[in-house]
Amino acid sequence: MTDIIKAFVTGGIICVIAQLLIDYTKITPARIMVIFVVSGVILGVLGIYPAIVEFGGAGATIPLTGFGNTLAKGVMKAVNETGLVGVLTGGVKAAAAGISSAITFGYIMAIVSKPKLK
Template structure:
């Protein structure tokens, strides 16, 4: 059942993004940024944590989950370090994912030898 809920919630988040791409004049970059900001806002008001507990990876893998991760990192860093945590918490909590994305993207680029359009 856990896999089903993860699939349905993750699919619903992706469906929202696809509808925004198809039905609005928003650019994909603005939609992606909106998803991250929505994750931060929903985390700040306490709605995203119950969603991640319910849907697991279906809520943490999309970009809104990245926003939630950054908000949670800021919250934890402020509790531990005080006001300086506002500046350090987001990147500290997401450093492993950001680092992996950079290294894997570089590796894929070197292996595939992309060409300019």
């Protein structure tokens, strides 16, 4: 039960940061998403994000910062294994399951629901 609470608090803090950026800055939501992915990469490279993941579990791995961290880990692993080519392939290999899931479930929801254009 404490793992669920830790995940909820961690994910909630990340969402609060995003909401504060939306409410109190003129940064567009698209740029905020980019900021979160890049923040995950930077925190992962610096070794800070793994500690956040250890504490928050899915609350830290599911948001965009977790995606950035996954990309960074994949690139670092691939560079160690294959050299400079790993910069181009490592992130995509590490995040392939998440990317594939997002595309698959997005497609299914587009078929099942009746989206309305604005």
